[in-house]
Amino acid sequence: MERYPFSSALVTGASSGIGEVIATKLAxxxxxxxxxxxxxxxxxELADRHDGVEVLVADLLTAEGQAEVAARISDPDHPVDLVVNNAGFGTGGMFHELDVDRLADEVELNVAALTRLSHAALSAMVPRGRGWLLNVSSVASFQATPRLAVYAATKAYVTSLTEALHEEVRGTGVHVTALCPGLTKTEFQSNSNTEGYERDIPSLAWTSADQVADEGLKDVVANRVISVPGLQYKALVAASTVTPPFVKRVLTRVAQRWD
Ligand SMILES: NC(=O)c1ccc[n+]([C@@H]2O[C@H](COP(=O)([O-])OP(=O)(O)OC[C@H]3O[C@@H](n4cnc5c(N)ncnc54)[C@H](OP(=O)(O)O)[C@@H]3O)[C@@H](O)[C@H]2O)c1
Incomplete structure (x- = not known):
């Protein structure tokens, strides 16, 4: 069994996919x-399977939900050592044809809620001189992504914010990491109108939620600023740093079988 340095943790989006696997590994x-x-x-069900799991039902699209989770992170009587900001979703399709309220919700969850909870985490952790913050971003954060335009833009924000926070807290004893998975089979595809990816994109391109969770937890312990699970995605991200933006946009279109 894996051993972790955290004495407690909080994981958002723990009811399915990557967050559920991270929470399960921790518990x-x-x-x-x-x-x-x-x-x-x-x-x-997760709490029934493991000792020490505390259930906090909250809708992070609401001010009340965000405040409730932030208050739990800040609770001085029950400190949280590791915060995993994982809840998020995307919306596949042509920007101008999508429901604008759904896109606003996507920004609210992926950007605003994550920012509020990151703030709650670091406000508690930095004075304690101890803590770990793992923000779940995406490889989509490294290039503009037609037909997932808002999603990629929200994740670019997450990676940028997290890199900046990593530097701000350097030397305080607090670790901050952006976890940037590539394609991972979860409920994300059905929730994000990208079911076609499973049919169209070869198995080589897929990582498992298990691998993503393992690498993310290892990398936040190691205080890596960016965690990219899977050799294929490490290579892709390394190549993307020297690829001109217009080539990246074309490759993204090809990968989406869109012409
Ligand atoms: N799967 C991929 O290919 C992939 C790739 C790169 C990055 N990611 C990122 O990985 C993270 C996890 O996604 P996943 O793939 O594990 O997808 P998932 O299976 O759909 O899980 C999303 C989680 O977010 C929670 N959530 C959604 N809306 C919420 C809200 N308003 N309030 C509270 N929780 C909410 C969901 O729980 P409830 O519905 O019960 O609230 C669920 O637990 C996301 O940030 C996603 O952008 C995924």
């Missing part, structure tokens, strides 16, 4: 873990 390793999402039944 299985004996780390008391607060699990956050809207679906209480899924969170309660």
């Amino acid at each position: 299985a390793a004996g780390v008391p873990t607060v699990v956050v999402a809207r679906r209480a039944d899924r969170l309660n």
Whole structure:
């Protein structure tokens, strides 16, 4: 079994996919873990499977939900050592044809809620001189992505914010990492109108939620600023730093089988 340095944790979006696997790994390793999402039944099932799991049902699209989770992170009587900002979704399709309220919700969850909870985490951790913040971004944060335009833009924000915070807290004892997965089979595809990816994109391009969770947790312990799970995506991200933006846009269109 993996051993982690955290004495407690909080994971948002723990009712499915990457967040559920991260929370499960932490709980299985004996780390008391607060699990956050809207679906209480899924969170309660997780709590039934493991000791030390605290369920916090919250909708992070609401001011109340964000405030409740921020207050739990800031609670001085029950400090949280590791915060994983994982809840997020995307919207596939042509920007001008999509429901603008859904796009506003996407920005609210992926950007505003993550910012508020990162602030709660670092306000508590920096004075303590101890803590770990893992913000789940995406490889989509490294290039503009037609047909996932708002999603890629929100993730560019997450990677940029997280890199800046990593530098700000350098030397304080607090670790800050952006986890940037590539394609990972979860409920993301059905929630983000990208089901076609599973059919069209070869298996080589897919990483498992298990691998993403493992690498993300290892990299935040190691205080790496960016964590990119999977050799294929490490190579892609390395190549993208020397690829002109217009070539990246064309490759993104080809990868999406869109012409
Ligand atoms: N899968 C991929 O290919 C991929 C690639 C790169 C990055 N990512 C990122 O990885 C993260 C996790 O995604 P996933 O792939 O694991 O997708 P997922 O299976 O759809 O999980 C998303 C999680 O976010 C929670 N969530 C959604 N809206 C919420 C809200 N308003 N309030 C609270 N929780 C909310 C969901 O729980 P409830 O519905 O119960 O609230 C669920 O637990 C996301 O940030 C995503 O952008 C995914």
